[in-house]
Amino acid sequence: MCYTSAEMSDTLTIRLTPELAAWLRATARKTGIPMGRLVRDQLELAKRATGDKPFLRYAGIMSGPPDLSARKGYSRK
Numbered sequence: 001m002c003y004t005s006a007e008m009s010d011t012l013t014i015r016l017t018p019e020l021a022a023w024l025r026a027t028a029r030k031t032g033i034p035m036g037r038l039v040r041d042q043l044e045l046a047k048r049a050t051g052d053k054p055f056l057r058y059a060g061i062m063s064g065p066p067d068l069s070a071r072k073g074y075s076r077k
Contacts, residue, residue: 016024028035 024035028038
């Protein structure tokens with residue numbers, strides 16, 4: 001029997017180092033959790049660690065002086 005969830009429709013193929021593959025197999029065997037679920041769980045943890053920071057979409061694309069007081073019209077002379 002094969003169950004397919006509409007939520008998990010994308011497939012990703014990755015190449016692992018022998019050490020990482022061995023760790024993943026051993027962890028799956030010890031915990032009884034499938035390797036795919038272990039990978040998905042780790043991806044979810046990484047996603048949560050970065051958080052939802054929509055302002056980062058502007059990082060590196062804005063130009064101008066790093067200090068707004070250097071802009072013309074803002075000096076207190």
